Amino acid sequence: MKKLILVIALGLAAIATLPVYAATAAGTFNVVINLTSKCEINSTNAATGAVINDVVFNYTSFQTTAATSTGGGFNVRCTNSLPYTLALSNSGVTDDAVNLAYTLALSAASGTGNGTDQAFTVTGTMAAGQAGTCAAATCTNTAATNKVKTLTITY
Template sequence: MCKKISEATPRDSVRGRVSAAVTLRHFLLAAMTWGVLLAAGTAHATISCSVSGNGFTSVYDPISTVPNDNVSSVTINCSRASGDPTTTTYSLASTNGLYPQGQNNRARYSTSNYLKYDIYKDASYSSRWGPSGSAPFTGTLNFGSGTSASLTLPYYNRVSAQQSAVAADYTDTMTTTLTYSVTSGVNATATPATMPVIITTNPQCQFSTPPGTMSFSYTSFQTTAATGSSQFATRCTSGLPYTMSLGATSGTLLGLAYSLSLSAAGGTGTGAAQTYSVNGSIAANQVGVCATSACTAAAPQTLTISY
């Protein structure tokens, strides 16, 4: 009897180990199934958005008294799976470019030559478009029953008037960042879009103050010359050399010979007004022609800037 009992014990032990191994395999299989289901739930939301824009180019006249304004646009494109939300909220921010100064964007030609420009969200140029947290575009994009949607947002560029500038291409790069909702409480950020800015300044000159009338008072046979002067001002692109000339440097009125000259033959533009004068004289001891006690006469003259 003792031998039978001792032979039965090892067989029972083997059965116990086999049963335990089977139970362990079932546990591992259950754990693997749970892991696959969890991963599938996390990957369900598939809303994806991108942003693109072309930046803007502008030809700037630095001597104009009005700002240089133009409009450009940026586009948001989004897609979703059929089971995803039908709307996504967005926030589209813009940097102040590579060379900002305070709130102003600046395009650069060289380390000492910049042009200020600003970006606005509205055609009245009252609401700036700026970085996240200050002045981004915000809103909701609606897919409706579709799986894709897009939105084009215009933005408005202003280069302020009468900045000192050389004739050159001024460049900058704006960067826009799009943040959008994927599901409730979950946001994603699209790859930032870079948009080039090119502001071309052409050489320009103008009379910011034109010359006025030069008047002489002369009495026949007077022993001293009569003189007169009229001031004017030019405004030319910075660094731009220019010359000035009169259509005539002499003439005759009422039988009196007169001469004209300029205070300078030319200059180099600074972007600001530069003042000169036209000077004139009537030599002494001239008789003149006048049948009454007093006579008047006038003649137009031409002043030209060449650059």
């Protein structure tokens, strides 16, 4: 047993004294990233999707002051440093259900993306002194064929 231990010890010692030859090789490479820029429109109430809060007018026939709208809030989120412009379809309209004229505008017409939501508003003004068309005590424009508007973002 002692001889076996001695042989093993001598064998390990011989292995430990052998020169160790290690070699390495290295190479380099690039990381290539292809980024497609993007802009999104979303409402202040919705996490995603091109949703804009409705623009709402409350108007009384022949009122003596112009009416301003409520609502119309939305966010734009674009890739950092990406410039964009906003545009409304048909901003001056006479509603074909209640026969009231109004104009729409944007709180700003352009911006530069910063990677987070940027708040905007569609504002509206309805001139004073309009009669409107209504065969009841109150009416809405639910039957209007020209009430849907489009906001376009170009980037």
